[in-house]
Amino acid sequence: MTQLKDILYKVKLLSVHGATDIDINAIQFDSRKVEEGNIFIAVRGTQVDGHNFIDKATASGAKVIVCEDMPAELNEGLTYIQTDNSARALGIMASNFYGNPSSKLKLVAVTGTNGKTTTVTLLYKLFRELGYNVGLLSTVQNQINESVIEATHTTPDAIQLNQLLHKMVKADCTVVFMEASSHAIDQERMAGLDIAGAVFTNLSHDHLDYHETFDAYIKAKKKLFDGLSSEAFALVNVDDKRGMVMLQNCKADKYTYSLKSMANYKAKVLTNSLQGLELNIEGQDVWFKLIGYFNAYNLLAAYTVATLLEEESIEVLTALSQISLENGRFEQVPNTAGITAIVDYAHTPDALENVLKTIDNVRTGNEQVLTVVGCGGNRDTTKRPIMAEIACKLSDRVILTSDNPRNEDPDQIIADMEKGVSVSQVRKVTKLSDRKEAIKLACSFAQSGDIILVAGKGHETYQEIKGVKHHFDDKEVVNEMLNLIHNR
Numbered sequence: 001m002t003q004l005k006d007i008l009y010k011v012k013l014l015s016v017h018g019a020t021d022i023d024i025n026a027i028q029f030d031s032r033k034v035e036e037g038n039i040f041i042a043v044r045g046t047q048v049d050g051h052n053f054i055d056k057a058t059a060s061g062a063k064v065i066v067c068e069d070m071p072a073e074l075n076e077g078l079t080y081i082q083t084d085n086s087a088r089a090l091g092i093m094a095s096n097f098y099g100n101p102s103s104k105l106k107l108v109a110v111t112g113t114n115g116k117t118t119t120v121t122l123l124y125k126l127f128r129e130l131g132y133n134v135g136l137l138s139t140v141q142n143q144i145n146e147s148v149i150e151a152t153h154t155t156p157d158a159i160q161l162n163q164l165l166h167k168m169v170k171a172d173c174t175v176v177f178m179e180a181s182s183h184a185i186d187q188e189r190m191a192g193l194d195i196a197g198a199v200f201t202n203l204s205h206d207h208l209d210y211h212e213t214f215d216a217y218i219k220a221k222k223k224l225f226d227g228l229s230s231e232a233f234a235l236v237n238v239d240d241k242r243g244m245v246m247l248q249n250c251k252a253d254k255y256t257y258s259l260k261s262m263a264n265y266k267a268k269v270l271t272n273s274l275q276g277l278e279l280n281i282e283g284q285d286v287w288f289k290l291i292g293y294f295n296a297y298n299l300l301a302a303y304t305v306a307t308l309l310e311e312e313s314i315e316v317l318t319a320l321s322q323i324s325l326e327n328g329r330f331e332q333v334p335n336t337a338g339i340t341a342i343v344d345y346a347h348t349p350d351a352l353e354n355v356l357k358t359i360d361n362v363r364t365g366n367e368q369v370l371t372v373v374g375c376g377g378n379r380d381t382t383k384r385p386i387m388a389e390i391a392c393k394l395s396d397r398v399i400l401t402s403d404n405p406r407n408e409d410p411d412q413i414i415a416d417m418e419k420g421v422s423v424s425q426v427r428k429v430t431k432l433s434d435r436k437e438a439i440k441l442a443c444s445f446a447q448s449g450d451i452i453l454v455a456g457k458g459h460e461t462y463q464e465i466k467g468v469k470h471h472f473d474d475k476e477v478v479n480e481m482l483n484l485i486h487n488r
């Protein structure tokens with residue numbers, strides 16, 4: 001039990017009706033989860049307004065209502081708190097309720113369009129290797145040391161987030177690496193957290209369905225840096241033109257990293273092949289198991305964070321060089337057919353271009369590159385033609401297929417993608433909405449030496465169609481189809 005007045009610490013209070021020296025057993029922002037004695041926080045969402053559910057929450061036993069607009073009639077015996085931003089209040093209250101777990105460990109948040117999962121996972125593995133108890137909050141999964149907790153979002157909601165951080169404190173974790181999605185920052189899921197350091201990887205086209213303008217998307221990312229304290233560090237990739245923007249008005253200690261320009265931390269790519277990356281980092285030549293130019297950025301970011309957390313450079317490089325990530329990011333599916341089959345989570349134009357350019361850099365030119373790609377339904381529609389255009393520009397054959405259609409018609413999504421295919425490229429393209437059939441077709445087109453890229457779903461083990469998640473695993477299907485076709 002915690003007292004309401006303690007939970008309200010640092011929340012901006014516009015007005016208070018009722019007692020605040022009362023015990024609280026839980027915080028809820030979903031009326032459907034409210035039980036006797038809970039606080040209900042009414043948040044304005046993208047679909048509905050939580051204020052519409054205040055009566056329902058009260059009927060389910062809520063003792064305290066936190067809202068932006070006071071209800072016309074107030075119930076006797078209940079406490080009503082009016083605040084200017086309920087979502088922000090939710091973050092701060094969740095943090096207070098769980099004893100401000102983020103202040104009891106070092107929490108490093110990574111934001112940017114691409115590379116968040118890779119960077120935090122590298123950091124998680126690196127710090128495990130260095131002997132620490134470590135927490136991880138990522139798109140693929142959450143982890144408290146070796147125990148895995150399923151992730152439903154890239155960044156959990158404020159309550160789950162603080163609940164997980166609290167568990168991490170109890171497991172003696174001293175460092176936690178988390179992804180900060182632009183949705184989470186915009187929705188204040190991270191309000192009230194004590195962040196030891198924030199990293200900006202890059203910014204490119206994505207999520208314009210949600211943020212509407214690129215400017216709003218940049219501002220969402222920048223908000224993470226604007227909120228850092230003077231004790232924190234801010235680390236940005238200055239090869240991205242928005243890198244320096246993140247540091248404007250930022251109170252934290254500022255650091256930069258780069259592969260191409262002047263920066264506090266620099267690396268140079270010496271070798272980039274399907275066997276790995278050789279980088280020169282601060283005068284040391286080191287081989288890494290990760291593949292692709294873009295991974296040089298993720299490795300450098302992880303190295304720099306570790307250095308800023310005062311780890312020994314040599315130990316960090318030695319441990320990082322041993323790490324491989326089997327998480328659907330440029331992951332090769334082993335086979336005996338002599339085909340290089342790559343599964344990658346590239347689901348944005350920039351990521352797709354990076355992956356295909358990486359393939360372009362390591363290929364000999366005598367083989368075919370076959371790309372299977374789709375775009376998610378109920379997500380940014382403007383990226384669809386761009387992704388098809390990139391796939392065609394950098395592949396010899398392209399099969400346009402479904403990703404997670406969600407509630408959209410898969411053929412309509414493919415038709416949107418097709419608008420990016422120029423007349424001269426049409427001959428390369430096949431449309432096949434059944435993703436399994438599309439992968440099968442790519443495997444049957446492929447000869448020994450060829451390269452297949454299956455993009456968009458990476459680690460996902462489902463395909464979401466009309467609200468139902470059906471089991472689907474790109475790696476599994478590629479493996480099955482290569483065996484079926486080439487081991488006959």
Ligand SMILES: CC(=O)N[C@H]1[C@@H](OP(=O)(O)OP(=O)(O)OC[C@H]2O[C@@H](n3ccc(=O)[nH]c3=O)[C@H](O)[C@@H]2O)O[C@H](CO)[C@@H](O)[C@@H]1O[C@H](C)C(=O)N[C@@H](C)C(=O)N[C@H](CCC(=O)O)C(=O)O
Pocket residue numbers: 029030031032042043044045046047048049050051053152153154155156157158181182183184187
């Ligand atoms: C678009 C979006 O981000 N939506 C998130 C948001 O929900 P919302 O604003 O749509 O909520 P809403 O349905 O309008 O409801 C408003 C309020 O009324 C409440 N309510 C609603 C109904 C009811 O009966 N009673 C009730 O109290 C709701 O609990 C909520 O508090 O807040 C919810 C709670 O935190 C999230 O679960 C939900 O994520 C949805 C499921 C989602 O798909 N989000 C994706 C887009 C997302 O967040 N992705 C990013 C990663 C993106 C990336 O970088 O790739 C992520 O961090 O995962």
Ligand SMILES: Nc1ncnc2c1ncn2[C@@H]1O[C@H](COP(=O)(O)OP(=O)(O)OP(=O)(O)O)[C@@H](O)[C@H]1O
Pocket residue numbers: 112113114115116117118119139154179201202294295297298328329330344345346347350351352354355458
């Ligand atoms: N530093 C990078 N720069 C550009 N592209 C990258 C970078 N790192 C990874 N990618 C590409 O982006 C894809 C997604 O990588 P990752 O999962 O690490 O990003 P993310 O930021 O976590 O994405 P999400 O928004 O889905 O959480 C990878 O499969 C790869 O194709």
Ligand SMILES: N[C@H](CCC[C@H](N)C(=O)O)C(=O)O
Pocket residue numbers: 154347375376377379403404456457460
């Ligand atoms: N976190 C991202 C993942 C997209 C992955 C892709 N497979 C899709 O379904 O569009 C999102 O929710 O937009």
Ligand SMILES: [Mg+2]
Pocket residue numbers: 116117138139140154179
């Ligand atoms: Mg991620």
